[in-house]
Every structure is written in structure tokens, then in C-alpha cells.
Amino acid sequence: MALSKEELIKQTAKDLFFSKGCLHATTQEIADAAGVNRSLINYYFRSRDLLFQTVYREAVESLKSQLDKVLYDNTPFKEKLGIFIDVYMKELLKYPYRESFLITEICSKNFALKEKKKSAALAHFLKEIAEEMEKGTLKKGDPIHFVFDLLALMSFPVIMTPLYQKLLDISKEKYQTLIAERKQLILEKIFN
Amino acid sequence: MALSKEELIKQTAKDLFFSKGCLHATTQEIADAAGVNRSLINYYFRSRDLLFQTVYREAVESLKSQLDKVLYDNTPFKEKLGIFIDVYMKELLKYPYRESFLITEICSKNFALKEKKKSAALAHFLKEIAEEMEKGTLKKGDPIHFVFDLLALMSFPVIMTPLYQKLLDISKEKYQTLIAERKQLILEKIFN
DNA sequence: ACTTTTGTTGACAAAATTGTTAAACATAAA
């Protein structure tokens, strides 16, 4: 079934921002990419700024709910981690620049930080990590660092694709296989 | 001694882009931040676009030369790595968004990719890594993955500061100490 | 001192981007 135009505009904006890295596309560019009249953006979202805010909010939401869905259940830790890496990296390949978009929005001046409630799933995950550290499955330390490491190892090479392809002089195909290899590598590295 | 205005403009632009994360500042914003008349930007750089290109080129250059300076010498591997992490993280804290800027510039449509000569220092470093793997000091694998891991572990938590501070509900101070702890942690993790 | 060059500024013009409005259009209900 066809997407409503409102949804189409939003999805296209996300595609431009998160996939193509056009972090400050104009309304005209978004409208063209969506194949709709630019005025429709104002009709549905009132202003460019509100469209950006909407996309921002939904991105944070979906980021949180993705984390929640995976982290907040009772599969054994190691297995859960495998699933997490799988899910997260699939999403990363679809939306490599989502976090970058969020960062630039937060940095943009007219931005008001809101809600500060820590994700329950995350707290749960941190506790699990601490338990694994107790058991000796994981190297001891602040669980936050474990989370940093995990997210960094997954995200960074994906985010930096165009730059590192250039700097390291690697072909697109080779880079893709490198990324694909990483799921397994990260698991090994983490449980060394 | 006072900076020439041309240099001042460039430095201010870098400060806005790389430190403050204003990846698409207007010429007026740059001029204001530098305390100069906006026309001076056109006088020295002809156009906004050329200023951006200049900053981009210099950032890639300095990124390369920083890597070269550290990687291309004869201190023992482990020690060299310590220095590298030190230097790189110091630079990261000064310019957390430098890589993000490069990425968005590369993604921006009117961008022509140029020079594809691999850094000699990097090649040298990769060979050293391979040797350490032979010796058993490092876990075997594609040395590129080692470089990915290293850069990811350093850069990512810094780049994501504003977002993760928010999501993890961590105070600015706490976050800073976490980052500061990482140099040691990364070394340990790498040589597990 | 005078001329030439370089740097600096404000005013203006041009271009790009956004927001608004009214009219055209479609669709379904009355």
C-alpha cells in the first residue's frame, strides 16, 4: 500500500539525513527527493525546523526502543550480545549517519534538551554486564566502558566509511566485506 | 604575536566546525565569531565554498601528518602505541567533530574526491602490526581491523559526547573522567 | 610628500531559501 505523503516526506528526509549524510538538506531537496511539491512540507510540518525536530524525536525514540527490544529480555548474555550486534549493525548499514544527525542537531543553537529519564533496559543491561564481570566472563571494570567499547567497535568504521575508504585507499567492495567481518570479530574481542 | 586576519578566519572556522560542531555555519556566524567584517571572508577566500574547501584540505593534511609523525618512527611498538593514543586523544578532545565535518563535506554533492595515495606511514604501521601478530603480542587477524578497533575505541565516545551524555544521563564531569580513563583501558584491551 | 599596493568597511545587488496564500483539485458525505 502507498505511503501517505506525510509519511513519505518523513521517510525521504530520514533517507537523506541518515543514509546519504545530507545533514542539512533544504526543503526543496527533500521535496524533490520525495517527488512532492515543496509546499506540502509546510502543509504537514508547518516549517522546516519542525520537520527536523520531528525526525530528531523519532530517531531518538526508535534508537531507544531498538535498544530496549533487544536488551530487555532473558536470553543468556552471550547469545543476547550476538543478537544485539546483529540487529544494531543491520540498522547501522541502513542508517550510517543517524547518530551524526542527532549530534549536529544537538549542537545546533536553537536546541532545547529535554527528558532525562534513563532507559530501564539500559540499566538492566548494565547490571547484567556487572554480573558477567563478577562471574569472570568479562574483564572487570566500569560497565559503561564496556558499552562504549561495544558501540564504538560497531559504529565507528561504518560512520567513517567514506573518509577511511579514501585515507586507506580501499575499494567499496573490500570495505563492505571488512565491515561484514566485524560482527564475529567484535564478539571474539569482547570475550577474549 | 597577533594572527593575520586570514589565519584568524580559518582558525575560527575550524573552531566552529571541529570544536563546536557547527558543521554548516554561515559566513556571518564565522565572521562574528572571529570579530571581523564578513566581506573579509570573501576578500581572502573568494567564497564560502572555497573557505570550506580550504579548511577541509588542511584538516585532511593535518590528520595525515599527525598520523605520520607518530607512526613513522622507531620506538618499540607498545610504547609507540601509547604515544599514539595520547596524541590522538588530545587532538580529539580539542577537535571532537573534525571527522564529522570531513564526512559531511565528502557527502555534500559538489565534492570531488582527489588524491588516492596511501600514506607511507600507515603502510609501515600496518606492517608493524602484522609483525606483532606474528610474534604473538597481538591477536592475529587483518591489521586493518586492528586499526579500526584502535581508532573506534578512541574516537567514538568522544564524538558521541552530547548524545550519550543525554541517553546515559551522565553529568559533564563524570563523562570527562570516563573519557580520561580510556587511554589506559584501550591499551590494556588491545594487548589483552 | 606622493604614489601604489594592500587591507577593511558598509551599502547594495543577486541569489537562494523559506513561508504564506488563494485557488484548483479530489473525494466523500449530505
Place this chain on the structure above:
DNA sequence: TTTATGTTTAACAATTTTGTCAACAAAAGT
């Protein structure tokens, strides 16, 4: 068929951003 409702469009207006230019100031050269 008319009416009402929501959608879509083009034309226009307003705003923002960029680029140019002539005038002026400062410095350097003769």
C-alpha cells in the same frame, strides 16, 4: 448536485545568505 473536507499546486512575499563594488584607511615603496 451541492456541500464540505482535506489535499495539492503555483504564484507570491519575506527572509536569509551570499557576493560585489566603490570608497576609505593603512602600510609600503619611491
